[in-house]
Amino acid sequence: MPSLSWTSARRIAWREMRSSKGKFAFVILSVAVGVAALTGVRGFSGAFRTELLIRARSIMAADLAARMFAQPTPKEQEGLEAMEREGLHLTAVTEMVAMASAEHSLDPLLVSLKAIDPAVYPFYGTVDLTPKAVLRNVLHDDTIVAAEDLLIRLNLKVGDRVKIGDGLFTIAGVVTNEPDRLSGSFAAGPRVIITRKGLEDAGLIAEGNRSNERFLFELPARSSDQQVAAWKERLVALLPEAQVTDYRETNPALTQGLDRATGILSLMSLVALVLGAIGVAMAMRAHLQQRMDTIAIMKSLGAGSSQIMRIYLLQTILLGTLGGLLGVTMGTAVQRFLPVLLRRLINVQPPFTLDWHAVGTGLTAGLLTTLLFTLPPLLDIRKVRPILILRRAVEQTDEPIHKAFWARLRSNWAQLLATVVILLGLSLIAATLSDSAQTGRTFAVGLGGVLVALLAAAAILLTVLRRFLRGAGLALPSAIRHGLANLYRPGNPSAALLAAVGLGVMQITTVFLMQQAVVRELRIVSSPKIPNIFLVDIANSEVEGVRKVLTSQPGVTAEPELIPVISSRITSVNGVAGKDLRLTNFPRRMLQSIQLTWSDELPPGTTVLQGEWWKPETTVPQVAIGQRMSQRLGVTLGSHIVFSAQDKPIDAVVAAIIKSDGQHAYSRAEFILPRTPLQGFPVVWYGGAHVDPKKVGQLERAMFLAYPTVTVIDVAQALETIRQVVLQITVVIQFLSAFSIFAGMVILASSIAGTRYRRIREVVVLKTLGATRSRIVTVFSIEFAVLGLVAGFTGVIFATVVARFLQRQMSIEFHLPWITDLAMMAGTAVMAVATGWIASHHVLGQKPLEVLREE
Template identity: 65%
Template structure:
C-alpha cells in the first residue's frame, strides 16, 4: 500500500465514524463531560470568586487598609502621595471619640466620630442612609449623619442641630449600615459620620490629638472585568509596611476570617473537582476506545492482509481519536459555557450574587486542550496494540487472543516485554502531570497528583484482583450449592478475556472520586454553615460594670428577639512591661507600635473552658487544676496574630502591670478566633484566678433579630444609660449571606462533578457490550432463555457495582480524611452515607449496565454468526 497522507487517513476515519456514530456516543460524552466540567466549573467559579472577593473588599471598603494611632509625618505623607501618583486611589478615614450635645439641652454624650471624604469613601460597598441617598449628596461641611441610637439618647430628630467641638451641624439623616463597620475601631458611643471639611471646622483635630487614622487604598483595575491583581495587592502591602512601620496593614483577605477561610476552602474544592472530572473523563475515554478498537480487529486484520503497514493503520485510528477528541471537546465547551451562563438563573432564588459573567477564553482553551490531550494519551496503549494484530485473525478467530493469566500478571508481563507501552505509560503520566499543573498553577501539585493517581490505580488494581481471586476461591468451594444463575454470574467475572479487574479498577476509581467529592463538600459546607450560623452575636454592649452585669443578663433574657445566651467578656486594662524577660521598650515588634503595649486588654473565659469560636493553634488550654493555681503560676493564651507581632510562642513569658500589681505569665497556648464572637476581641486570655483582684469592665455580644434591635436599645438605655449598644447586625448579615452563597455554589458544582462521574461510569460498562453480544449468542444457541441471561448479567453487574463501591468508598474515606486534614477541617466518618453509597452504586451499576446492554437480549444468533 502506498504512503497514506493524514488527509486520506482523516477521510477514512470520518467515514467509519459516520457509519458507526451510535457506537461513539459514550466516547464523545466522556470527553464532553470532562471538558464541560473544566470550562463550566472553572469559568463560573472564577467569575463567582471574583464577585465574592468584591464582597470581601466591601467589608474593608478597600483593597488594603493601614491603621495608625497618630497622624502621619510629612515623610509618610510624601510616600503616600507617591503611591497615589502610581495610580492607586487613597482616601483617609479619621476615627476618634468626642462629646456631642444638643444645642438646646447641652447634656453631653460620648460619640464615635468618623470623618471621611464622601466623594471617595467607600471604595467598595455603600453606606446605607435613611432617607435613602448617596453619601456624597448628604455630607456637606455643615451636615452630619448619625446612628439612630444618638437620636434616641439626645431626643433629637432629623433636621435638628448637633454640637460637636466648636461647631453645630445639621443632622441630615441616620446611618443604617456602613460596609467597613466590622473593620473599624471597636468604639464606644453612637456613630457620627461627617466630612473631612466638617472635622476641620470642629477644631477637634489638634496637633497631638489621639485620633485614629486609617488610610484606604484601591488598586488600579485591570482587564475587561475590572479585576484586581492579587500579586499587586501583596506588593503594595509590603511597601506600606515599610512606609508606615507603626501601622497595622490589612488587605481584603484578612477582614473576616470566616469569609476568607470559606473562599480558600471553596477554591481548593473547586480545583479538586476540576481534576476529578479530568481523571474520570480520561478513564471513560480509555475504556470506551479500547472496546471500539476491539470491535475493529477484523477491519484492521483485513487492511493488513491487503498490505497496509501498522503505522498506516495507526495513523487512521489516531486521526479518528483526534476527531473524537475535538468533537467531544467542542461539545464540552458548549455545555460548559451553557452551565456558566445558565447557573446564575438556576441559583437565582438561592443567592443574590450576580457574577460578572463572561466567556473566559483561557478556560475554554484549557478545557478543549485537556480534552483532546487526554483522549490522545489514554488511547495510545490500544493504538499501539494495533501492531500486534495479525492478518491470520480473519481466518482463525478466537473470542480472545490473550492468555489465561490473571489480569495483573498479564499487565506485568505486557509491561516487561513491550517497551512501546512503557513509553506510552510515561507519556500519559507526563501529560497528566502537565495538565494538573496547569489547572492548579502549581508544578508541585501536578507532580503529587500524578504520583497519587498512579498509587491509587495500582492499589485499586491489586484490590480488584484480590477480590476476584477471593470470589473464585469461594466459587470453587461452593459451586455445587449455588443456584446455576448465581454461579454463572459470578463465574463471568473471571472468564477468559473478561477485563473484570480493569473494569473494577475503573469503576472503583470513579466511585472513589465521586464519593471523595461528596464527603469533602459535605464537610466544607458543614464548616461554612457553622461559620455562618444565624445566632452569632450581632449587637455589642460596651462599658458594663460588675454591678450591672446581673441586671443586664436579666434584661437580655427577657427581651424579645434575643435568640441565645449573650457572650459577656470581662476586660482588665493592663500594660506589657516585659517580653521574655526583656523590657518592652527594647522588644523587636513586627508592624506593631510599642506604645500599644501601654494599653492591652486582659480577660478570662467565663466558663473556664476554651471560648466558643476560638481554637488552639499551638500549645494547650489549661486544666482545671492549673486554673486553680493560676494566682501562683499565671498562664496566658495569646491570639495568633498578636503572637506574631510580639514575637512570642508557647513557653514565652509576658510581664503585665495592672493597677499596683505586676505579674509574669507563661504562654500556654496560641489561639485563633473566628472574629464573630465577643471573645475574638480579647488580646490575652488568662485563668480567672490571675485577675480576680483587679478592676473589671465588661463587654458583651448578643444575637438579636435585626428588626428588634431598636427596641433592645431603648430598653437598655432606660435601665442603664451609661451602657453603649453597637449594632452591627446589618454588616454581619451581609457576611453570613455571602458565606451561605458559597455553600450553595459548592453543592451545585459537586453535584455537577457527580453527574459527570455517573455518565463516565456508564461509558465504562458500555465498553463491555461487544463481548456480551457474543456471549448472548452462545448462550441462546445452547438454549438459554432471556430471563436466565438477564439474571446472569444482573448478578454480574451487581457484584461489579458492590465490589467497586466497597473498594471505592473505602479509599474515598481515606483520601477525604487527608484532604480535609490539609484544609484544617474536622473529618467525620459518615458510616451510614458510605454504606448507602455502596448499595446505591450496586443498583446504579445494574441499571446502567442494562441501559447500555438491554438491546443485546434481542440479538438473534444467526445475525451474529453470519458475521463470523
C-alpha cells in the same frame, strides 16, 4: 500495502466513525460531559468568585487598609504619593472619641467620631442612611450623620443640631449601615460620621488628642490576588508602625468561606477532567479491541503498526475535537443559564462574558486527555498478531493473576511509559487549571498512587473471588457461580473496569464529602444565632443586670455572651524587653494597651491550631494567643510573655495558638488566660447577643433606660451582609457539586455501557447452548451488581481517606460518613446494573446465526 498517507488515514477513520455511530457516541459523550463540567463549573465559579471578592472589598470599603496612631512621617508621605502616581488611590479616615451634647442641653455624651472625605469614601460599598440618601449629598462641613442610639440618648431627631467640640452640626440622617463597620474601631459611645473639615472646625485635632488614623487604599482596576499581595508588602515595608490588612482579612467567616469555596470549586474542575478521561479511556479501549479483526486483516495485507496507529490517532483527535466543541457549547450554556436559575437563591448575577481563554482551556483539556488516555490502547496495536486474531484465539494462562500481572508488566514497558506521559500531562493540566505547579504535581502523584492502589485492589479481589469459586463456590447456584466467574473470564477487562469505575466513584464521593463538610462549616458561621450587637463598658456590678435586660427583650434570639476584660501591657517576651522587641506589622505603642480575658473552656467560635487548651481547674499562668498576634509578636508554643496589670507581673507561657471565626464576643480577645491567674484585677465586661435587626432600636432604648453608661454597638446589618454572602457561597457549592456529580455519573454510566459489545458473542454462545433469556439476565445482572459493589467499596474507602486528608488541610473537623459510604456502594451497584442493561438489553435479541456466520 503501500505507505498510507494522512489523507487516506483520515478517510478510513471518518468512514469507520460513520459506520459505528453508536459506539463513538460514548466517546464523544464522555469528552463532552467532562469538558462541559470543566468549562461550566470553572467559568461560573470564576465569575461568581469575582462578584464575591467585590462584596469582600465592600466590607472593608477598600482593597487595603493601614491603621496608624500617628500621621505619616515626611518619608512615608513621600512613599504614599509615589504609589498614588502608580495608580493607587487613598483616603484617610480619622477615628476618635469626643463629647457631644444637644444644642440646648448641657448634658454631654461620649461619642465615637469618624471623620471622612465624603467625595471619596467609601471606595466600595455604600453608607445606608435613613431617610434614604446618598452620603456625599447630605454630609457637609456643618452636618453629621449618626447612629440611632445618639438620637435616643440625647432625645433628638433628624434636623436637630448637636454641639461637638467648638462647632454646631445639623443631624442630616441616621446611619443604618456603613461598609467598614467591622474593620473600624469599636470605641465607646454612639457612632457619628463627620467630614474631615468639620472635625478641624470643631477644634478637636490638637496636640495631645488621641486619634486613630486609618488609610484606605483602592488599587488599580482588576488587580489580581497576587498584585494585592504585592501592594500590601510594599505598604508593610513603607509603614512599619501600621497594621496593614487586605480585604480578605476583614472577616474570618467570609475569608474562610471564600478560601474553601475556591478549594472545592477547583477540586470539582479537576474531578470533571479526570471523569471525562475515564470515560474516554474505557470507550476507546472497548472500540479498539472490537476492531482487532480489522487491524489483523490490515496487518495481513502488509500494513505496519505505525500506519494503522495513524488511522486511530486521527480518529482520536477527531473524536476529542467533536467532544470538546460539544462540551464547550454545553459548558457555555451552563455558565449562561446557571445564574438565571440561581438568581432567587443567591441574589447574585455575575455578568456573562464568553471567556475565550476558558474555551481554549476546555478544548485543549478535552483533546489532550482524549489523546493521553487512548495512548495505552493505541500502543496495543503493535502487539496484534494476525494469525491469532484470525483464528479467534485468545491467549490464556493458568498462572495466578499476580504472576501474569508481573509478566505483563515486564513486557509492557511502552505502556508504563505511556502511563508516565499521562500523569505528566494531567499534572500540566491540573497546574494550569489551579494556577499552581505544586497542585499539579500533587494531583498527578495522588492520581497515580490511587490508580495503582485501585488496580492492585481489583487484582487482589479478583484473585480471592477466583479461589473462592474453585473451593466453596460449587455450593452456589449455577447462575450466581457463572455471574461471578464472568468477572475474570478471558478477555474481560474486569480489573481495568473496576479500577476505572472505582476511581470515578472515589472522585464523585470525594466531591460530595467535601461539599458536605464545607457547607456544614459555612452553615455554622452563617448561623442566625451569632452575636450581631456588642456591648461595651459593662461594670462588674452591672453584669447580671445587663444579662437580665438582654434575656428579657423579645428581639434577643440567643443566649448572650459576656466576657471579662483586664487592661494590661506587655513588658517582655522571652526575656526581651518590650522596647527592644522586633515586631511585625504591629505598632510598638500597642504593647501598652493589651487586653486580657479569661476562659476555663474553649470559647465558642474559637479553634486551637497548635498546642492544647488547659483544664478548668488549672492555676498555672498560661495564655492562648491569636494566630495573627503570635506572628506579629514572633512567639510560638512555649514562649514566655510577661504582662503587667496594675503594676503586677503575670509571667504566662504560650499554651495554644488559636483562631477565631470573628463572629463571637471572644473574637476580639487576642490573649486568653485561665481564670485563677487573673483573679483580683479590676474588670470591665464586654458582651454580645443576637438581636432581630428590626428590634435593635428597641433593645438600645431598654438598655439606655436601665444602664445609660453601657454602649450598644450595632453591627447587625454588616453581619447580615456577610451572612448572606456566606449563604450564597453555600448554595453555589451545593449546586455546582450536584452538577459535577451528575456529570460524573453520566460518564461512569457510559464507561460501563461501553462494554456491551463484548457481550454479544457470549450471549450468542449461551443461546446456542440452550440458555434462556432469564438465565442470561440473571448471570449478567449478578456480574453488573458485583462489579458495582466492588468498585463502590474500593472507591468509597479511598474517597474517605482522601476527604479526611483534604479536610485536615482545610482545618475542617472530620466526621466518618458511614451512611454516605454505604449509600454510595449500594448506588454504584444499582447504577452498574441499570446502565449495563440500558445499554445491553438489545444484545438479548441478537440471533445466534447472525454472529456465527461471522466466525
